[in-house]
Amino acid sequence: MFWGMIKQVLRRPLGLAAASVLVLLYLSAILADFLSPYPTNLQDLERTYHPPTGFFFADGGLQVQAYELVDPSEARYEAIEGQGYPVEFFGRGFEYQLLGLFKTDRHLLTLPDLAGRMYLLGSDSTGRDVFSRLLFGARVSLFIGLLGITITTSLGFLVGGFSGYFGGRFDFCAMRLVEFMMAMPGLYLLLALRSALAPHFASDQMFFVIVIILSLIGWAGTARVLRGMTLSIRQHQYVMAAESMGQSSFVILRRHVLPNLVSYLLVAATLSIPGYVLGEAALSFLGLGIQEPSASWGLMLSQAQDVKVFYLNFWWLLTPGAAIFLTVIAYNVLGDVLRDIVDPTMKTR
Amino acid sequence: MIAFIIRRLLTLIPLLFGITMLVFILMSLAPGDFLTPVRAQRDVPAELIAAIEVEFGLDQPWYVQYVKWLGNVFEGNLGHSWAYKLPVSDLIGQRIFATFLLSLCAFVFSWAIAIPLGVLAAIYKDSIFDRISAGLAYAALSIPEFFLALLLVFFAAQTGWFPMGGATSIEYEYMSWFEQMLDRAHHLILPTVALGIGSIASIMRIMRANFLDTIRAGFVTTARAKGQREFIVMFKHALRNAINPLVSAFGFAFSGLLSGALMVEIVLQYPGLGQLMYQSILREDQFVVLAAVMMGCTMLVLGNLLADILLAWSDPRIRLEAKQ
């Protein structure tokens, strides 16, 4: 069934586009070590706020333009005519574990001459490569969504599915709980939860704290939707037949309800992931999520909030925002396409 | 109808209690008590600290504190803010007005643009206009609100046409009231756009879908058959009916009036309730946080209630279903 759905998605141009973008993003995140020329925290105080370096061909190969700091008080760099550093493909760089399996130090693009720097998207306030941080930051921003969704969907299914199927008191209590959760203003609750939980966790466990917080806020909506779907599935004849045949509820749930729900689950999940990505970005942007000096798209954007960034036009610091935008729009498009395939009349909000 | 409203109101009260209790528990989880940051400050009289300790029962378990806090709230005493040295009720009063103004403007802005756009997109379905507006809607829905606000600040800095934040200019107090209104309006432009663009997209899509459904309905064909001009058919008959489902959206918009502008307020430094809450969380100004969350929750619940009421009023089926 999955293959069928995937084929249907890929048949539509929008679906194809969205899926490819997402695959690209996730691959970049997974292969971040390989694709990025520098580690996230490699500073270069001689090259803070450096614009993206230019490339040109010379001496039979690709070269990175060399720059000199013309005005240190303004972080203004000017290209030195004709001078560059040769770029090497699959050269040696910093060591890492590829896919967590084996150690290697090969990277896609490297600069053998350590005197120079290759900034595909410029450098930030302490000279760190924005492009590398963007790739590593993708890991946080993209996987928080997946992790959170797993938790939310499981929780939502358990609560929503059971209350839709069994009804009665469990249903009543569960729905009151769901109403209660949905009655809270999301961001406010996010902030309050974060300030309450954060002191009890170390800062490198922040990632999981955020996932927990976002999941706790998100599961209610999914539960409600799933309850509605379960209710309608329950009315189907084959389910009633199974019930009258005496099959245990558990088996019915597993064999009849769940498979039908899965496709709806998938759609709901896809359309909820952007909420997680945006939630984490918002938290980190406010300084309440992933902390310095780790990389996350929201955190990188918070640096771009500095006044001098606007006036001195360090536009490359805004690229994480474009990355977030791309991720969210891809998920939204994919979700819509999936919904059209599964059931165009489905209400997902 | 009245019975319906009363029934819904009754479910509202335990909801509010539950929410405030939850937030209260969360606040108590944070280390220290509400007065920890204050004791370090030396310009707060010790008597005031002692008085607040008794008033809010800070040396007692959290449920006692909660009850005391609730009691104080009903008297209008929301506690004291340490960061701003004002009673919380005064502080919130100032900020609520600002946020309310901004949300209202964003609401009017987005609906005023979204409805005509949605109608036009439906009328000219599948035309270039329709496709472009659909694409723009997607983009507007997907862009993070704070990023949009950031881009707008960037824009303001580069062009100098708009102020980069705040609600009023420095010489605000010395302007004539007309100039003051203009000043406020000038400062409201960027936050309104940042806040409104997301809603434009979603409302427009809903409007378009509803309008398309309505166009195919029976009474439209009848009106056309009667020889009415197309223009009247569209705007007098179809629009009226297509707007109905949006009524509940109005309720939801109302609910977000106080809590929805958080990120925009922070980025654009607009002195509203959301920004107050953020600052207070950073400074551990607990009373303010509690009060702000309570305000936001109340508005949200009231807004949901309003949406339900409006929907029930326009669609009797809901009223009946709820009775079961």
Add this chain to the structure above:
Amino acid sequence: MAFSNFRSIATLRALFSVGFSVLLATGCDPVVEHPQAVVAAIPADAKVAAFAVGVHGATVVETIPGDLATLNPLVNESAAGSAAIGRILDSLITLDPETGAVIPNLAKSWDISADNLQYTFHLRRGVHWSDGQPFTAEDVVFTWGTFFAKERDPVTGEPLRTENGTFQYRYNSRSTFGQMINGQEPLVELLDDYTVRFTTPEVYAPFLLFGGGVELLPKHILQGAFEDGTLMDQWSVDTAIQEPWKIVGLNMFVLESYRPGERIVFKRNPNYWKIDSAGQRLPYVERIITKIVQDVNSSNVAFAQGLTDFESIAPDNVAWVKRGEARFDYTILDMGPSSTTNFIWFNLNPGQRADDQPYVAPHKFAWFNDKRFRQAISYGINREGIIRGVYFNRADILHGYVSPKRKFWYNDQIRKYGFLPDRSRALFAELGFEYRGKDLYDAEGNRVAFALMTNSNNGLRVEMATVFKENMAALGIEVELQFLDFNTIINKTSDSFDYEACMLGLGGGAPDPYAGKDILMSGGRLHFTNPQQAAPSTQWEARIDELMRSIGRHTDVEKRKADFFEVQAIMAEEQPMIFLVSAKDYVGYRNRWENIQPTALGGVTWNLESLWAEVDE
């Protein structure tokens, strides 16, 4: 079921009218009526300002990050409050803007006895408070009386004492302890209406500066509150809002109105005691409107758009603010090194928490307490990199406690710590630390790691902390960064001591070396590593205490200088505070202002009373 057109239009109309009236309501701002001020005659001893004659009436617009908490100088602890109070209240002496020496202000002259114990101040005659009442020596005596007023036994009239034998002071303010000389009060005597004599219990070199610099309070306004015990409640934010004219002072401005979180408006003091060469009363400025903003960046932005008149520009903003010079008609000046400092220190408090756990884990305390560890850390910090990358080259390396701005007191011969990580490693080896791979472990096998906290609202400090973390990572040390609210940090460093290392900075400070006694002496409130010690816990702290007392006691400038040089040398050797960089000072002012004469020590507004501009709006 249909939503009638009429209803929808009516709703919209209702919405609009609500919105409109709400908009209208914003315009209303009830202005508080001031009672008419009595304007007295120009004082006989009025000071004549040595500047060209100007025109009255201009308004100064400025911004300030931070809000008022109170306007009572006995209570105030905030920077914004000090700035506002400083506009309203004045003192006996002031500082020369060029040399920094003490010069007459409200006191037109003084005599110092031969034994350096008695200071007799001769006040200017004919000076009046802003409400028109005469200023006499009684006000001076009254002000000092508020510091040292004691709680007395209602029956015997004897002053009450606390458990440790010290007096119970009625109005405990910073001045109560700040003005005591080695634990004893100076004697204040009224000789006649215009003469006050102070007798210090022992020779106290900086008395002119600290004693003379006390902001004088009006006896005729505050006497009542002083007697019935409500003195500390006076001049609160409420007073500022409801009855601003009650805040009476001798300086150029009085408070006209205050709106919390929005603005403070000052008006010209009609009874100010300085005049220009044409005999007109100063200041020329009619009003100062101070808008309260979020932070320094918003402040700079407002100036860069030509909205404010005077501004101190943060070093990383200078580049782009300078660009607007021609368009918005202002000038940016480089005032050289500033007196702001940035430093890191480790928690050296050996005490315990309430639950008997030590503040700092014992193995970490052992590292922090060894000066070689601190020196090694200092060698590992790339200060030049910070200046170049974070401050855009607009800062200077700070080698020690004194910034190079204080030319006279600055000891250049102290031990300096360049960026020499090899020396760090050598020192670690001496301590018995070893490297396992890239990570550093101490002699007992503990991983060397600590947490550094700093305030989150200072962008440059956050960047410095990030650089510091990387510098330490290069040495194999793991540093966890914590960005906290400023108040939380103050709480941790002075109350709960729940921290390991902290990065902060100080700004300003009086030019006299004794001004640093709270920081440098082991019993000081601001002795960061281990504040308010009953007795110095290390030998070097004891030596510094001794030197500081000597600095306080001797008036011979060369002796004081030698002592202070030694203090700086010890600080540099022991590195209790690891100094980083000092930002350069940049000020901006709008070109419309005349009589601008900037000096390194006084800035651009030291002669605010003589600054004037054409009145256009």
